Amino acid sequence: MFGPLNCKAGTSKKNKTGAWRVELRPKYLHQNCIACKLCVTACPEGCIIPGEKNAFEFDAAYCKGCGLCAAICPKKDIAMVKEEEQKSK
Amino acid sequence: MKEFLEGSMAVARTVQLCKPGVISAYPITPQTHIVEELAQMVADGHLNAEFVNVESEHSAASVVLGALAAGVRAYTATSSQGLLLMSEVIFNIAGMRLPLVLTDANRAISAPINIWNDQQDTVSLRDAGWVQLYVENLQETVDFHIMAYKLAEDKNIMLPVMVCMDGFILTHGIESVDMPSQEQVDKFLPPYKALYKLDVDNPMTLGPLADPDYYTEARYAIQETQKKVLEVIPRLTADFARAFGRTYNGLIEEYHTKDAERVIVAMGSVCGSIKDVVDELRSKGKKVGLLKIVSYRPFPAQEIYDALKNVSKVGVVDRAVSLGSFAPLASEIKATFFGKKKKPDTISSFVVGLGGRDITKDSIKEIFRMLTQKEKTGEFIDLKPELLKENYE
Amino acid sequence: MKEIRIHARAGQGAITTATLLGNAYFQKGMYPYAFPHFGAARMGAPMNAFVRVDSVPVRLRSQIYEPDYLIIVDATLMRGFNCFSGLQENGIAIINHREGVEVPKVGARQKTYVVPANDIAMKTIGRPLGNTALLGAFCAATGDLDLDSLNVAIKKRFAGKAQEGNLEAIKLGYAFVNDLKKSTT
Numbered sequence: 001m002f003g004p005l006n007c008k009a010g011t012s013k014k015n016k017t018g019a020w021r022v023e024l025r026p027k028y029l030h031q032n033c034i035a036c037k038l039c040v041t042a043c044p045e046g047c048i049i050p051g052e053k054n055a056f057e058f059d060a061a062y063c064k065g066c067g068l069c070a071a072i073c074p075k076k077d078i079a080m081v082k083e084e085e086q087k088s089k
Numbered sequence: 090m091k092e093f094l095e096g097s098m099a100v101a102r103t104v105q106l107c108k109p110g111v112i113s114a115y116p117i118t119p120q121t122h123i124v125e126e127l128a129q130m131v132a133d134g135h136l137n138a139e140f141v142n143v144e145s146e147h148s149a150a151s152v153v154l155g156a157l158a159a160g161v162r163a164y165t166a167t168s169s170q171g172l173l174l175m176s177e178v179i180f181n182i183a184g185m186r187l188p189l190v191l192t193d194a195n196r197a198i199s200a201p202i203n204i205w206n207d208q209q210d211t212v213s214l215r216d217a218g219w220v221q222l223y224v225e226n227l228q229e230t231v232d233f234h235i236m237a238y239k240l241a242e243d244k245n246i247m248l249p250v251m252v253c254m255d256g257f258i259l260t261h262g263i264e265s266v267d268m269p270s271q272e273q274v275d276k277f278l279p280p281y282k283a284l285y286k287l288d289v290d291n292p293m294t295l296g297p298l299a300d301p302d303y304y305t306e307a308r309y310a311i312q313e314t315q316k317k318v319l320e321v322i323p324r325l326t327a328d329f330a331r332a333f334g335r336t337y338n339g340l341i342e343e344y345h346t347k348d349a350e351r352v353i354v355a356m357g358s359v360c361g362s363i364k365d366v367v368d369e370l371r372s373k374g375k376k377v378g379l380l381k382i383v384s385y386r387p388f389p390a391q392e393i394y395d396a397l398k399n400v401s402k403v404g405v406v407d408r409a410v411s412l413g414s415f416a417p418l419a420s421e422i423k424a425t426f427f428g429k430k431k432k433p434d435t436i437s438s439f440v441v442g443l444g445g446r447d448i449t450k451d452s453i454k455e456i457f458r459m460l461t462q463k464e465k466t467g468e469f470i471d472l473k474p475e476l477l478k479e480n481y482e
Numbered sequence: 483m484k485e486i487r488i489h490a491r492a493g494q495g496a497i498t499t500a501t502l503l504g505n506a507y508f509q510k511g512m513y514p515y516a517f518p519h520f521g522a523a524r525m526g527a528p529m530n531a532f533v534r535v536d537s538v539p540v541r542l543r544s545q546i547y548e549p550d551y552l553i554i555v556d557a558t559l560m561r562g563f564n565c566f567s568g569l570q571e572n573g574i575a576i577i578n579h580r581e582g583v584e585v586p587k588v589g590a591r592q593k594t595y596v597v598p599a600n601d602i603a604m605k606t607i608g609r610p611l612g613n614t615a616l617l618g619a620f621c622a623a624t625g626d627l628d629l630d631s632l633n634v635a636i637k638k639r640f641a642g643k644a645q646e647g648n649l650e651a652i653k654l655g656y657a658f659v660n661d662l663k664k665s666t667t
Contacts, residue, residue, distance in 0.1 A: 002481040005201070020526035022491060022556060023610065064526050093508040095501075204520075226541070258543050261497075263504055263516040265539070361541030449544045 017045055021065035024080040030054040032075040039069035039078060094266045096227050096259040097122030100166070100192055103234045105136045106274040107190075109164040111156035113141040113149045117171040118204045119256035120194040124166055146171040150178035157187035158295050160286030162238070165189070168256060169196035172210045176217070182249045183218025183311065185296045188241030188281075189249040190234065191219075194256040195357065195408075197444040205445020206256040208357060212385075212409040212417050218311045220250040220318055221386040222339075223356040227266045230254050232335055233383075235269065236325055239278050243321055246314060247284060253385075255358040257445070269333055277332045315387040322384060340389040342381040343396050345371060349378030351460040352397060354422055355406040356382045359441070359448050363406075366453040377457055382418065390425045397422075398431040402460040405438050416440055416467050437465040446471055484626065485546045486533040489565045490555035493525040498639070499555065499613045500531035503620070505635035506627050507535045515540040528559055549573065551624055553616055557583040566592075576619050576659075578612045595623045595659050602654045607647035614648040618655025622663070629656055 033054040040048045040056075047062035048069060054077075058069070070078040094102070100123045104112075112131070114124040130136040139156075143149045146167050153163040167175060172193055182189050193211050197203040211221060220240065224230045230252070237250040254260060287295060299307055319340065326339040344364055346352050353363055360381040370377045380396050382389075397403055407416035414420070419438030426432035439456050442448040452470050459465060486503065490496035497518045504516035514535040521527050532546045548568040557580035559565055564586075569575065572591045579598040588594055597619040599612025606615075614636065621627045629652060636648050 002478055004476050005481070017526070019558065019561065020491065020528075022494070022526065022558065066526075093501075093505045093514070226539070255543075257520075258517065261518055262543075263501055263514075265508060265513055358543045362543050365542045447545050449547070450542070 012045075016061045017064045018059075018061045021060075021063060021083065023083065024065050024067060025060065025063060025083055026058055026065070026067070026069050027079045027081045028056050028058070029077045029079060030056075032077045034075060036074065038072045038074065042068045042072040044068065090270075091265055091267050093263060094227065094268070095122065095263045096230060096254065096261065097194075098126055099227050099231050099266050099268070100234065100254070100260075101126035101130065102268060103231045104164050104190075104192075105130055106269065106271055107164075107235060107238050107278060108136075108162065108280075109138050110161035111139045111141065111153060111163045112165065113143055113152035113156075113163075114165045114167065115143055115146045115149045115171060117146070117168045119196060119206075119260045120166045120168040120171070120192070122260065123192060123194070127164075146174040147178060150175040150182065153189055154178055154182050154185070154187060157182070157189055157283075158185070158287050160281075160283035160288070162242075162281040163189055164191075166192040166194070168194040169198055169204075169210045172214060173198065176214060179214055179219065179249075180217045181296065184307065186247040186311075187249060188238075188247055190237045190241055191249065191251050192234070193251055193253050194260045195253055196256040203444040204256075206258055207408045207443045207445070208253065208255075209409040209443070211251060211253045212407075214251075215386055215417070218248065218315075219386060220248055220315075220384070221253055222250065222384055223253045223382065224259070225358055225360045225381065227259060227262065227264050228335070229337070230259060231266055231268065232329065232333065232337065235274060235278060235333075236329055236339070238281075239328075240318065240321060240325055242281055243325075244284060246318060246321060248311070248314060248318070253357065258358045267335075273332060277329070318387045319384075319389055319391075338383065340384045341392045341396060342383060343378070344381065345378035346380055346396050346400065347378075348376055349400055350376040351402045351404070351457055352378045352380055352400045353404045353406055353453070353456060353460075354380045354382065354393075354397075354418065355408075356385060356418065357408065359406065359408065359453075362448060362450065363453050366450050366457070369450070370454070370457060375457075385418070388421055390421075393422065393425050394429065397426075397433055398429070401434045403433040403436045404456050404460045404465075405436065406441050406456065407438065408440075408442050410440050410443070410467070419467070435460070435464040437468065439465065439468050439470050441470045483534065483536040483540070484551070485549045486535075486551045486553065487546045487549040488531040488533075488553045488555060489559050490529060490531070491525070491559070492520065492527045492529045494555050495611060495613045496529060496531040496555060499553065499617065500533050502614070502617055502632070502635045502639060503553075504533050504535070505638060506617075506621075506631040507533070509631040509634045510627065512537055513539045515543075519545055528563070551620065552576065553620060554578060555613055555616065556580075557585075560584075560586065574623050576616050576623055578616055593623070595619055595662060597655055597658055599651075599655060602651050602658070603647075606650040606654065607644070612651075615651040615655035615658075618652030618657075619659045620655075621652070622656045622659035629653065 035053045045062045047059040131140040156163040241250045322339040326337045330336040405419035500516040504514035507514040518531045552575040554577045575594045599615035600610040602615040603612045
């Protein structure tokens with residue numbers, strides 16, 4: 001007999017940590033991005049979708065709003081903005 | 090003075106009152122707040138002790154062993170995996186008859202990893218030669234730490250004492266505690282004077298090899314001393330009552346057992362919840378009770394026999410399992426009655442609240458209800474069968 | 483016996499809130515037991531803290547499933563999760579106001595008070611930590627505690643500017659609910 005033991009890959013997809021976002025969310029300014037992907041490696045949820053320069057996005061369903069991407073960006077091209085501000089635009 | 094204190098803070102403050110000379114510990118949830126607070130006290134100059142930072146629990150236990158071998162009162166605290174990592178040294182501390190006081194914040198054992206409360210960690214080390222005391226609330230936690238030092242350092246005992254407090258429930262619980270004054274503690278607990286110690290002016294070896302000609306006697310002596318602890322604890326609690334005004338039995342606590350038909354036996358903070366259920370069921374005319382085991386080592390078999398011999402249905406609540414055998418506390422309660430004329434009709438055994446699964450009033454009522462049925466052996470309460478499967482695929 | 487459940491996210495001060503509330507009851511000579519329950523031990527994860535209080539020492543150690551009072555520090559927790567689960571028929575909920583989050587319908591005898599606690603905190607403490615304003619509101623909404631007991635608890639916990647700000651915050655939280663009560667009666 002076996003109890004709850006191992007986890008199959010992909011279970012963290014079920015845990016939509018976007019609900020944890022409390023005050024702030026990142027805003028990709030798309031002005032000075034050099035596509036260095038530092039934000040991608042820093043994101044604890046792995047929810048940043050890389051692309052060409054100035055084309056990075058994040059998945060709001062998983063982003064916890066921790067701000068690591070904004071903190072690590074060497075070009076200061078990611079801002080942390082208030083949740084409501086972003087929505088109203 | 091009565092204060093509203095977190096359990097960990099209450100422990101740290103009590104240890105401060107007991108004035109250890111050396112503290113060494115490695116942080117682990119849910120023990121962390123205790124040693125964090127003690128480290129702060131030492132850093133701020135509020136506690137005149139050496140706080141030795143180490144890289145593991147094995148080292149922490151070794152440091153306090155060394156301190157005691159050098160004749161200094163010592164303290165450490167740990168939990169779960171930390172206690173297991175200490176385990177080799179834990180046996181040594183008892184074997185060398187060093188009067189350490191250790192707080193264990195009771196927590197489940199890996200795997201699966203789990204930071205929440207059960208009593209598997211300390212119960213697994215029941216054979217190490219230590220005295221093990223299980224506390225129910227924060228007042229007991231404070232008081233039994235003070236008594237633990239006095240007991241450990243008793244010239245006729247010289248054995249380490251583990252104070253076992255339920256992780257989170259007590260370590261992170263905040264409630265009213267009557268903190269003793271320094272004067273009271275100083276009067277009750279004199280400075281530690283070692284019977285023997287490592288001393289360059291008077292050289293000796295502690296913990297030498299004991300070949301088959303000697304080993305048995307060293308172990309026999311601990312076994313006999315454990316029996317002596319059963320005699321010392323009632324005197325100690327009486328002294329404590331005179332000094333601090335709070336009365337404990339120290340071995341067991343009987344709660345409405347005298348006329349009870351059904352009695353649950355348990356250890357630790359769950360006893361509080363059980364008392365509430367006992368009151369509720371009693372108000373409906375049910376004759377139920379609780380026997381709380383305070384001293385698990387030494388095991389107070391005579392006191393348990395006297396308390397339960399006229400009870401018809403006994404249910405033992407274990408917050409640990411002996412995988413592959415009977416639940417640990419239950420098997421010892423049963424052993425207590427084997428071959429006796431007077432004994433309960435049934436002694437049922439329940440495994441409850443592993444890895445922090447909440448023990449609700451309903452869980453306890455269910456146990457009392459099951460005591461009316463035929464004897465249960467190692468019945469898991471609040472089990473979720475839907476999480477079990479026959480094959481792993 | 484009264485049971486209080488606090489809903490928050492790890493890092494939002496639920497334990498501090500429970501401690502302050504417990505201490506306020508303690509100042510009144512009652513016997514509170516305040517305790518946390520952690521889920522995933524990560525900032526932002528939903529978590530609960532509890533206070534169980536009685537006129538005699540509290541012995542029951544289980545979590546709280548049928549609270550008399552609720553304090554919801556972060557209203558976003560009400561999205562997709564029933565914070566009101568088990569609330570007593572005549573229970574009271576104190577909710578930190580948040581734009582765009584609707585308060586669910588409650589029973590006829592249940593009461594909810596939505597308090598702009600973070601706005602109060604911005605004014606008084608300078609940071610959006612509405613916990614103490616919610617506690618002020620709790621006193622007014624439940625009538626269980628007077629502000630004096632809570633004041634003592636605040637003074638024991640905070641010093642200097644933080645103390646001043648939090649004392650002001652509980653006063654404003656208290657006044658907000660009192661005004662609400664007056665306007666509805």
